[in-house]
Amino acid sequence: MDCFCEEAEIYELKVEGDVGADPIWCNQCGCNLDLEYVPISNELKSELTEWITKYGEWINWDIDRIIPNGIEMEEEHIKQGAKLTEKVKEELLGKYRIKFSPSTMARSYARKTP
Structure with missing residues (x-):
């Protein structure tokens, strides 16, 4: 796995959703990591991929508003x-520190809605 860290070695990972991105990030430099190269099972990669494809379904992008x-x-x-983060932790036990960064998008959009 490659990132932008000066040490070129990743110690901390973050599971986080974002539009058009893989769900694993370097928590040190913020680089989005290619899920293909994350050393987890294919089953967990599939679960993460399914989860990330649903990110943002609570937003109507055409009108830039939260849906009911x-x-x-x-x-x-x-x-x-x-x-899923707990599963990632189990599979990567002892290799990386792993955290989950929950989305706050819906609440942000709800504040914008008149």
């Missing part, structure tokens, strides 16, 4: 992300 029940949808996405 959007906050609840995001909360469910956060719960799933936390569970």
Whole structure:
């Protein structure tokens, strides 16, 4: 796995959703890591890929607004992300420090909605 860290060695990973990005990030430099090269099982990679494709479904991108029940949808996405993070921790036990960064997008959009 390559990132932009000066030491060129990754010690901390973060599981985080974002539009158009893989769900694993270097928590030191913020580089988005190619899921293909993260040393986890293919099954977990598939679960993470499915999870990330649902990121942002609580936003109507055409009008840039949260949809009805959007906050609840995001909360469910956060719960799933936390569970997947625990699986990542189990598979990478002792190799990296791993944290989960939950989305706050729906609440941000809800504040913008008149």
